[in-house]
Amino acid sequence: MKHAYNLFLTLLLSLAPVFLFGQTTVAVMNFDGSTPEMGVSTDVPFFDNNSDGFFGIHDGNANPNDGVPTDTGDGNATDIGAITLPSIIRDFLFVNDLDDEGDNGTTGEATVTFGPVSVAGQTDLLFSFDYDVVGFDGGDDVFYQLNLDGVPQGRIQLIDGGTGGVSDQGTENIVIPDGTNSVSLELIIIQNGDSDQAAFDNFIVSADNPGQPCGITGIGPRSEECVASTAADNTDEYQVRVGYTGVDADVTINVTVGGASVAFTNNGDDPTSVADGELLINSASFIEGTTYEITLRGGDCLLPVSGSVASDFCTPSCDLSIAPEDFRIFCDALTSGLDGVSVEIGYTGIEPSTMITATGSTTVTVSGDDPATDEDGFIDFTGLVEGGTYNITIRGGDCVNGEFVFDFTVPTDQCTQSDFIINEVLADDGAIDANNDGSTTDSDDEFVELFNIAETDLDVSGWTIEQNSGIFYQFGAGTIIPRRTAFVVFGGGAPNLSCLTDIANVTPFIGLNNGGDFVVVRDGDGKIVSQMSYGPEGGNDQSLSLAPDGDLAGGYVLHTTIATNPVVQSACIENDDPNFTLPVELTSFTGTAREKSVLLEWTTVHEENNDKFIVERSADGQSFRQLSSVPARGGGRNADRQYTFVDQAPLAGQNYYRLRQVDLDGSHAIYGPVSVVFEGSSFTLYPNPARETLRLTGSLSGEERLTLLAADGRQLREFPLRPDLDVRDLKPGIYLLRIEGRQEVSVLRFVKQ
Structure with a gap:
């Protein structure tokens, strides 16, 4: 009311x-x-x-x-x-x-x-x-x-x-x-x-x-109340309460709506006999969107009180609020295939009887806080997938006018690892002067280090960095990160380091949780291009780092466990060796798709103590497998050397290649990756997503081998060689089908609903 x-x-x-x-x-x-x-x-x-x-x-x-x-x-x-x-x-x-x-x-x-x-x-x-x-x-x-x-x-x-x-x-x-x-x-x-x-x-x-003096010495306060509350109606009736002080036997009540007298009833106190009471005026003319006046007149009294009621005064009011930035999509993984995603919707307020529905291309599970019983919280939706179309509706109670309806399609490239890698994160700054400004102020020395692993400069205009509470940094227009260069965002202070640095510019600090949090980098379109998460290990007074720098394969480790550089943090310098000098200077590294293969080419201008290059390939940009080893050509300093390698059986679709350069003493460095799309497969799968049967189209010779793989490449089982594949027993998620023949190896991705 x-x-x-x-x-x-x-x-x-x-x-x-x-x-x-x-x-x-x-x-x-x-x-x-x-x-x-x-x-x-x-x-x-x-x-x-x-x-x-x-x-x-x-x-x-x-x-x-x-x-x-x-x-x-x-x-x-x-x-x-x-x-x-x-x-x-x-x-x-x-x-x-x-x-x-x-x-x-x-x-x-x-x-x-x-x-x-x-x-x-x-x-x-x-x-x-x-x-x-x-x-x-x-x-x-x-x-x-x-x-x-x-x-x-x-x-x-x-x-x-x-x-x-x-x-x-x-x-x-x-x-x-x-x-x-x-x-x-x-x-x-x-x-x-x-x-x-x-x-x-x-x-x-x-x-x-x-009208002075009068036995009634005060009138008011007044209040309007809805007799009924109908959504999107604007014709509900209201009633008016008016307090008064004193009593006068000669007073009468007059009511007008829009300046015209109207019929009414007073269901409250009688000002002619009851002192210090309250009028309760009802009238069929008291409809939303009208202006009224109630007057006590007669004898020496002329006491009017007036008010106006908005046309939507009795429309049910939804007590929930959801801002556009409260709708966030997160990725289960960052691969070239169809990754699983989740959605988080933050809200403020509480609305009893609120209901949540979520439907779409895959089965969606709803968890988290309940806006019907929990004030101010987060609703979580899991089981979504890239390329899927979904509807999320939050309604009920007084939220009945379609206030919160989300119809959306998750882009097929919502979750794709870029060359801008989260390289090091310090959540528990303790007494560490990580920004080298001469002080150890709480939260100022928290940092997120990003590393451009590419051999080319990277335009990051409009990209953002966020953690659980939201965005804490946004790159300005025209921001370019040079090749093989680190960029560090600190929580505050005055960073005094040799690499590119800045401080949080959307919020006053970063606010990483020592006991567990995540860091997400989004491009200008809101797509996730790098991410990492951690648990209680973030509260050990040291950073979590990749070693070697930019190498996601080994995951994030406590910095003091890196044998070649066991320090608590290394913002702006190599994680695995502060005195490390690359034995090889690469000037180019490219990949080109051919009719049945992929050609890799790279050029060096400086080699010192170089033993070999290991060529590695990945389907998702994170898990790499060795393809071959290419010996170093020697020649010492300042000599140009050109290398080539041909992948005779590339994966259908996205391929990621990188070089692991190995020194004579066994130490190594990572170059790349480079991305190549190979469209050479003669096979397709439909329907995709599939529920019961997956159909394979293309010419089978009878000698092919069909292998079912998990999204991370683990072999699960083999299928009989036929075009109709039974997938009813598979759990919902992302899978790979490897088709291996004499002349071609294809890997196709599909979603099981």
Whole structure:
């Protein structure tokens, strides 16, 4: 049930700003120069900071000097259009982002004081003003306080933004007791954010007002409540509660909607006989999107209270929130085939009865937090695959308008290892001055080292690095990482190292969890191009590193276990040997697909103590197998040498090749990989994904051998040589089918649903 509240001090009369017969204006401040003009002061200086914030007198008539104080600005960059109360026109007090992103204004209260105004000898006094507030939410509030003869009368809360998205407009009329000599009004505003606004105008002290005295000395607060809540209807009925103080036997109740009298019932207290009660007004005309006025009149009483109800006031409100960046896709592996993926959706809030469904190309498992019972959490979806199309829907409770429906297709190359390798990660910086800035400040010395293993420069414009909590670094436009070069991102401080470095620029720090976390690198399209994860081993006061540098085959190990360089970290230098000098300088390394083979070519300009090159191949860019060994040609320093190798049986599709250069003493270095797509296979598989039967098309000679492999290349079993293959007993996932004949070896990938 929704509520909108206005509180009161002694007497609150919500009227349109009209002057009644016999009424005397004692002082006025409408910021347009009307007289007699009351004084205005503020404890927070007025400012106009264009789109970043505004607090002061909006100049609506291009005449900044038509009143005192001088207008603050024209407010062109502020959302003046949201102010719709007809009586707030020309110049008025306006606020939009009082905090102003820390440049001006305040994060606390701003108090604007009107008066003091002398009212000695005057009777039947009111202090009135108009207000229009739009979208006030958590932490946004408006109060006022009347000061009589210098004595504060206590704060009244006009707007309570704690309920979220509060919009209200009207006129406040506050009774000033007879016998008062001077009066002032303090307007207290607390507001932050550029999506909500407030305007105030027509501050008037008047005397000789009709309807004074009256047995009912106060009216308010008022609140609207929904009688029904129907989604996407906008015709629900509401009721109004109005508090009052006192009692008067001559008073009657009058109700208008849109200015016309309507039939109604009062299901609350009777103000003619019950003192200090509450009206509960119901009317068939109280429909969303209407404006109403409830008046207690008769005898000496004329006490109106008015309000307006938005057209969607009774529409069920979903208390969940999901931002676009809260939807993240992660990869089970980074291979050239169809990798498994998972989806994480973060949310804030809680909505009882919420249900989650996930359907698509493969069976999806839902786990993690439950938004129906767990406030602020993460929902996990597993079992998805590259190339699959899926629908995820989160709805139920008051989330019934399709707020959270995700229809998406996972790109077939969402998970592909690039040449930019996560080479070293330090989560537990302890007392390590890894950034070499002379201090060991907590979190500043955390780092992620990336290494461009390619023989060419790499454009990483727009690429991002993230951990469990989200993105902590983004590469700027035009960022180029040179060949065979490291780049280190630190949590903070002033890195003083010889390689390319920077500090976290999306968040104030990296925030790696010592007990376990992951690091993911995404390209400008959001595709994952490098990733690593770790568990409790991350909390050992040392980094996790690849050795040799850029070699994923051996995985990440504690740096002190690297025999050739057992230190706690080595940001910007070789992990396996700080004094290591490459015995070979490679100037080129290329691969070219031919009709039935792949040609590898590489050239060196410097060789020292080189023994041989081992040629290795991988289907996924991570697990490499040796193909052959090519002896070094010798020749010493400064001699150009050219090498070739032909892979006579390449894999169908993506092939990754790298060179393992071995020195005479057994030490080695890795070059590459290079990627080659070989389209030479004469076989295809369908349907893919498959549930029960997988069909092999192509010409079988009868001598082929069909072998089922796991995604990592492990042999599982052999199939009978026939075109229809029974896969019903396979668990869902990614598999390889190796077809080995006399003239051709093909490896085809398929997904079992």
